[in-house]
Amino acid sequence: MSHLGNIADRFEIEALRGEFTDAAMMRDYDRVASLFTPDGTLRFPDAGTEITGRPEIRVGAERLQGLWQYFVQSTHPGTIQIHGDDTATGRAYVAEFGRMRDGSSHRNHGIYHDRYQRTADGWKFVERTYELRYVDTTPLPGTAPGRTDV
Template identity: 30%
Template sequence: MSTLEDENEIRKLIQKFTDCTNQRDTDAFVTVYADNASWQLDPPNGVAFSGTPAEIAAQAGEALSYFKALYQIVNSTTVTVTGDTATARSYITEVGLPPDQEGYFNYGLSLDSLVRTAKGWRFLRREYHTLYVDNSALAGTFKPFPVFK
C-alpha cells in the first residue's frame, strides 16, 4: 500500500470514529481500536479508557450516554506514516447538551498513534485535548439524525 493510500485509510478511520460518536454506535467503536489501546480525554470530560476494543467501546458508550445530545465534526487532519505505524493530528468541533447544563461547545485537538493490523489501520492511542470550551446556553435546537431507507 502506498503512503497516500495509508493516509486515506487513516483519515477514513478518523471519520468512522466521528460517525460512531454521532450515531452513538458503540458496537462500531470495536472496529476502530487495536488490542491494548487507550483513549484519554482532557477536562472538562477528564476520562481515560484502556483495554481491548470491546472494553473501550463499552466505556465509550457509558461516556456518550452522559449527553442528551452530542455531535462531533472533524475539521482537518494531518497524517504521518512510518511503515506500520502512524501519527495523526485532527482538529475537532463538538456541540452537545449535557444533562446538567444548557450547552456545550468544544474545540479540541486529537493526537493519535495508529498501528497497521491484519484488519487495517487501528487506533493504538487517542488523546483529546480541549483547546476551547463554552458551556453557555445554546440558541439552537437538536434534531435527531435521519435514518437511511
C-alpha cells in the same frame, strides 16, 4: 514503501478518523471500540478519563455519550506522518457542541492526537487523546428536532 502505498495509507487513516466521528455521532459503541487495537487507549485528560482495551472503550463510549441529550462533532483533517510500514501518528481538529442531560451546554474546539497501527484488519488507533483547546458553556438556545430522548 512506494509513493502510492503512502497515499493509500493516508487515505485509509483518514477513513479511520471519519469512522470514529460517524460511530460517535451514531452512538455505535461496538464500532467505536472496533476502531482501536485490542489494547488501544482513548484519553480525555480534561475530563480525567482514560480507557484502555476494546471492551472498556465500548462501555466507556456508551457511558460518556449517555451524558449528552444531543451531541454534534465535526472532525477536520490535520496531519498524518507515516513511520515505516506499520505505524503512523497524526492530529485531527475537532469542533463539537451539545447539551448534557443535566442541562449544561458545551461548545468545544480541540485536537485529537493519534497513534495508529497497521493490523490485519487495516489501520487502527493505538491511542487517541483529546486535547481541549476552547470551551464555551453558554446555554445553547436550539433543540434537536425529532429527538424523543431530549
